[in-house]
Amino acid sequence: MRRERRLLGLVVVGVLLALPLAGTMAQTKSWDETIAASRKEGVVVWSFFGAPGAATERQAREFERLYGIRVELAPGRTGDFEARWNAERAAGKPSIDVRSSGSPENRRLAARGLDQAFGALPAAAEPGVPWIVDPLVDVKAGNGHTLHFSAGGYFILVNNKLVPPEMGPRSYKDLEDPKYKGLIVLSEPIGPSPGSRWAAYAWKAYGDEHLKKVIANVKALTRAEIDAPKQVARGEYGIFIHPTQVGAADIWKLPKPHPFRLVVPEDGVMLLMGGINLLQGAPHPNAARVFMNYLLTKPAQQIQADDPGGPFIRRDVTPSVPELAHFTTAKPFPNNPDTYEFGSKLFFEWSAKAEPHLKAAGLK
Amino acid sequence: MATRGVVAARGAPPVSLAKVRGLLQPASVLPLFLLALTAVMIVYPLGMVLYGTVKDGAPGQPGGFTLAHWRTVLGDAGTYRVLLNSVIIAVPRTLLALLLATAFAWCIARTTTPGKRLLEGLLVFLFFLPELPWVLAWMLLGAPSVGLANQWLRAIVPGVETFINVYSYTGLIVLGAVRSAPVLFLFVYPAFQAMDATLEEAARMAGAGGWRTIWRVNLPLLLPALLASGILSFVVAMEAFELPQLLGTPAKIFVFTTRIYDLAYGGHVARFGPAMVLAVLLLLLTVSLIVVQWRLLKGRAFTTISGRGYRARPVDLGRWRWAPFVAIVGFFVVFGALPFVVLLLNSFMELSGFLSWQLFTTRHWADALGRTAVLTSIKDTILVSVAAATLGVILSAAISYVVTRTTWAGRTVLDLVAWGPWAVPGLVMALGFLWAFVWLPIYGTPWLLVLVLVARGLPVGSRFFTATMVQLGAELEESARIHGASWLRVFVRIWAPLLRPAILGAWILLFVIAVRVLDLVVLLAGPGSRMLSADIFFWTVSGRQEAASVLALLQTALVMAGYVVARLLLGRAPRNAV
Numbered sequence: 001m002r003r004e005r006r007l008l009g010l011v012v013v014g015v016l017l018a019l020p021l022a023g024t025m026a027q028t029k030s031w032d033e034t035i036a037a038s039r040k041e042g043v044v045v046w047s048f049f050g051a052p053g054a055a056t057e058r059q060a061r062e063f064e065r066l067y068g069i070r071v072e073l074a075p076g077r078t079g080d081f082e083a084r085w086n087a088e089r090a091a092g093k094p095s096i097d098v099r100s101s102g103s104p105e106n107r108r109l110a111a112r113g114l115d116q117a118f119g120a121l122p123a124a125a126e127p128g129v130p131w132i133v134d135p136l137v138d139v140k141a142g143n144g145h146t147l148h149f150s151a152g153g154y155f156i157l158v159n160n161k162l163v164p165p166e167m168g169p170r171s172y173k174d175l176e177d178p179k180y181k182g183l184i185v186l187s188e189p190i191g192p193s194p195g196s197r198w199a200a201y202a203w204k205a206y207g208d209e210h211l212k213k214v215i216a217n218v219k220a221l222t223r224a225e226i227d228a229p230k231q232v233a234r235g236e237y238g239i240f241i242h243p244t245q246v247g248a249a250d251i252w253k254l255p256k257p258h259p260f261r262l263v264v265p266e267d268g269v270m271l272l273m274g275g276i277n278l279l280q281g282a283p284h285p286n287a288a289r290v291f292m293n294y295l296l297t298k299p300a301q302q303i304q305a306d307d308p309g310g311p312f313i314r315r316d317v318t319p320s321v322p323e324l325a326h327f328t329t330a331k332p333f334p335n336n337p338d339t340y341e342f343g344s345k346l347f348f349e350w351s352a353k354a355e356p357h358l359k360a361a362g363l364k
Numbered sequence: 365m366a367t368r369g370v371v372a373a374r375g376a377p378p379v380s381l382a383k384v385r386g387l388l389q390p391a392s393v394l395p396l397f398l399l400a401l402t403a404v405m406i407v408y409p410l411g412m413v414l415y416g417t418v419k420d421g422a423p424g425q426p427g428g429f430t431l432a433h434w435r436t437v438l439g440d441a442g443t444y445r446v447l448l449n450s451v452i453i454a455v456p457r458t459l460l461a462l463l464l465a466t467a468f469a470w471c472i473a474r475t476t477t478p479g480k481r482l483l484e485g486l487l488v489f490l491f492f493l494p495e496l497p498w499v500l501a502w503m504l505l506g507a508p509s510v511g512l513a514n515q516w517l518r519a520i521v522p523g524v525e526t527f528i529n530v531y532s533y534t535g536l537i538v539l540g541a542v543r544s545a546p547v548l549f550l551f552v553y554p555a556f557q558a559m560d561a562t563l564e565e566a567a568r569m570a571g572a573g574g575w576r577t578i579w580r581v582n583l584p585l586l587l588p589a590l591l592a593s594g595i596l597s598f599v600v601a602m603e604a605f606e607l608p609q610l611l612g613t614p615a616k617i618f619v620f621t622t623r624i625y626d627l628a629y630g631g632h633v634a635r636f637g638p639a640m641v642l643a644v645l646l647l648l649l650t651v652s653l654i655v656v657q658w659r660l661l662k663g664r665a666f667t668t669i670s671g672r673g674y675r676a677r678p679v680d681l682g683r684w685r686w687a688p689f690v691a692i693v694g695f696f697v698v699f700g701a702l703p704f705v706v707l708l709l710n711s712f713m714e715l716s717g718f719l720s721w722q723l724f725t726t727r728h729w730a731d732a733l734g735r736t737a738v739l740t741s742i743k744d745t746i747l748v749s750v751a752a753a754t755l756g757v758i759l760s761a762a763i764s765y766v767v768t769r770t771t772w773a774g775r776t777v778l779d780l781v782a783w784g785p786w787a788v789p790g791l792v793m794a795l796g797f798l799w800a801f802v803w804l805p806i807y808g809t810p811w812l813l814v815l816v817l818v819a820r821g822l823p824v825g826s827r828f829f830t831a832t833m834v835q836l837g838a839e840l841e842e843s844a845r846i847h848g849a850s851w852l853r854v855f856v857r858i859w860a861p862l863l864r865p866a867i868l869g870a871w872i873l874l875f876v877i878a879v880r881v882l883d884l885v886v887l888l889a890g891p892g893s894r895m896l897s898a899d900i901f902f903w904t905v906s907g908r909q910e911a912a913s914v915l916a917l918l919q920t921a922l923v924m925a926g927y928v929v930a931r932l933l934l935g936r937a938p939r940n941a942v
Contacts, residue, residue, distance in 0.1 A: 050902070050905065053908075057737075075902050076886075076887075077629050078629065079629035080629070080886060080887055083628075083636065083795055083798060083887060084798065084887060087799050087802040088802060091802040091803050091807075093802075093807075095808065190626060191629075220531075220614040220615070220616070221613060221614065222613070222614055223609065223613055224610065224905075226905065226906060227503075227909075230715070230716065230717050230718075231507070233718075234507070234510045234718070235509075235510045236509070236510050250715060251715065253714045253715045253723070254715060254718060254723075255720075255722050255723070362616060363616055364616075364618070
């Protein structure tokens with residue numbers, strides 16, 4: 001009897017041990033089938049915010065080399081993408097498979113049910129990966145199907161001549177000081193701009209009065225966020241709120257000593273996650289899944305990190321300009337809530353708090 | 365006669381066949397064909413824009429009828445503010461552009477100014493420079509205090525911090541007028557050349573002075589060209605986007621198009637409905653202007669080329685003949701060569717806007733010329749633009765012919781419809797085209813781009829031909845007809861040679877527009893077709909302005925090559941071609 005029990009115990013233990021292996025094998029088998037199906041599809045259409053950069057083009061080439069699947073790049077602003085995709089769906093011929101952008105846009109897609117489940121991705125389940133943010137944070141919480149594949153951070157950019165180091169600022173809070181009046185250029189809080197992110201976070205952390213005081217110091221709004229760092233470096237403005245790491249990477253090419261400094265705010269870094277969604281009605285869903293999986297792999301992430309200032313989501317890659325990748329160790333901004341609820345709803349509500357102050361200051 | 369006999373023998377009334385044959389004549393079929401074609405190409409997309417103003421949601425998406433977009437826009441004080449701002453900028457911009465274009469055209473076409481070919485070439489070159497990089501170059505030159513031009517001027521006149529500030533109303537008006545003037549020059553110049561000098565001489569012999577001759581003879585004869593180009597220029601000024609977006613926004617100057625952009629592209633969610641209402645308001649404004657133009661021109665005769673032959677003897681400026689030469693070359697140096705050099709230097713800098721030997725590099729050129737994608741863009745741009753310009757010329761000439769040379773009852777409608785694609789800002793018209801043509805099998809192919817670029821070029825092409833055709837007398841055509849020439853023979857033997865300068869000018873204009881147009885291409889160019897203009901835009905907005913400068917220079921070279929090839933192909937064209 002005891003022997004039988006022992007035998008039964010061994011069997012149970014064996015089954016329990018074998019289960020994950022069987023699961024992995026089933027997953028592997030299923031993934032192999034996905035890859036085979038994706039090769040038959042032969043192409044994936046990738047829509048993304050902005051222009052094809054060195055990283056996107058390299059990733060597309062590398063993916064094609066690895067899997068023999070062509071990547072068609074379809075750059076477009078949010079409005080371009082929505083107009084085109086809506087019209088194509090209405091005509092019954094959607095052409096886009098995946099859309100990547102800042103997480104607010106992706107989460108709004110998810111909140112409207114315009115994306116679809118992408119299933120299990122082997123790269124997302126790779127053991128021991130030091131993720132900056134869990135790529136499946138939304139999926140696991142049941143909040144749509146956004147896959148996060150990058151995490152970037154913002155700085156405050158300061159011109160050394162117009163605003164010498166002893167003058168500050170050291171934090172976002174400092175920016176309300178009247179000594180900065182007429183020195184600040186602010187990314188216009190409109191849509192998913194960096195200025196909107198600043199307004200949303202700053203309002204949540206410091207309230208209405210803070211927004212009012214900072215906006216009173218603003219000299220001009222800009223919609224050319226990529227150009228603004230150069231304007232600060234040239235001395236057109238003293239302070240820019242606020243550059244992304246990519247924008248700052250541009251002026252990093254200037255000969256040293258730099259005429260500017262990047263201030264990592266003492267009250268914390270505002271994060272921006274980048275997401276990608278598999279769209280409803282995607283014509284090449286298997287190729288899209290394989291591509292999404294590829295974006296999480298270390299080689300694809302290293303390509304992103306090789307781009308100066310390029311955001312990535314794995315800490316086990318080496319950024320080409322470490323000074324621009326501070327977000328991996330920096331303190332997050334208070335109530336740094338880059339959550340699904342924030343991205344899909346609160347971001348837009350909170351950033352709108354800046355509107356009356358902008359109007360009162362004659363900036364809109 | 366024999367046919368009639370056969371038909372009569374079969375018992376059919378001969379008059380019916382004559383009627384049918386009459387209806388099948390090109391002169392009868394052409395207007396109906398053009399009306400049908402423009403209805404598909406222009407009215408249908410415009411209809412989609414109108415539909416978008418009363419629909420809750422994008423076409424094809426769930427949603428019902430609503431007037432909410434109209435209420436939102438008309439109830440918003442901001443609408444009237446941006447409308448006023450737009451008019452405040454567009455009116456002086458148009459007047460200044462017209463003044464410059466007319467002065468340049470008069471000097472080159474009607475006076476003894478030396479170096480006419482050179483001056484003409486310099487003005488045409490200005491038109492070739494792509495807008496977006498040109499504006500960026502001016503941001504580098506004319507930024508207050510730190511702009512390169514301000515730094516140079518400060519070295520000459522110390523003590524003044526800012527001489528030029530492009531972020532201002534003045535900046536928007538002057539730079540806008542400078543962009544428009546070369547285009548208007550291309551409109552006004554042929555009209556000046558076609559003007560019969562005997563009329564001026566007759567006025568002088570009757571005792572009229574120089575100014576009185578200009579006022580009483582030249583201006584009335586130029587009225588069609590001036591009005592058409594003035595309205596075109598005003599509409600372009602009202603729907604200009606790059607300039608107010610880049611130079612106006614930092615100066616807190618918001619206009620109609622930046623508001624449309626905010627609604628359609630800048631918000632958290634694309635609000636196409638209100639954006640389309642604003643576009644329709646602009647459409648109504650344009651239609652009103654065209655009606656005014658009709659009323660002003662009604663009942664007037666502008667014929668200066670007739671069967672008697674004509675002379676175009678230049679006005680002798682005496683010792684002042686070098687003054688216009690210096691003025692035009694100076695204009696070119698400041699507004700053409702300077703930004704062009706900045707653009708060129710930019711393309712060799714590691715970082716755009718910082719001109720320094722330490723930052724010199726050739727890698728942007730090597731990178732651009734070594735990329736398959738760029739070469740594909742160049743190839744697609746050439747194919748699409750040549751096709752669009754050629755088809756556009758044929759269609760424009762046909763429309764202008766029907767409008768100016770026939771008594772067909774629907775000709776005014778045709779004339780009005782041809783304005784459509786420019787009466788609505790490109791940002792919104794692109795949506796109309798998208799929603800209208802997404803159903804077609806050519807969607808996603810270069811042919812869709814050809815179709816929309818032909819439509820986009822029609823207002824310019826047809827204005828160009830119309831301005832020339834109203835100056836041509838009817839007796840040449842009538843004489844040929846009396847001698848038994850068919851409609852086609854008349855067109856080929858009489859019209860084509862007389863219109864050759866206009867054909868060349870219109871082709872170049874439409875080619876340049878097709879190469880440079882951005883708003884339509886950004887939305888409609890699919891993976892199957894790449895265009896340089898979209899690449900320049902995306903590279904610029906993503907901060908790769910150095911590489912964008914390379915593409916902009918390649919684009920400039922492309923339009924210049926198109927210009928040279930067109931001139932070679934139509935090399936025997938008279939001097940009044942561009």
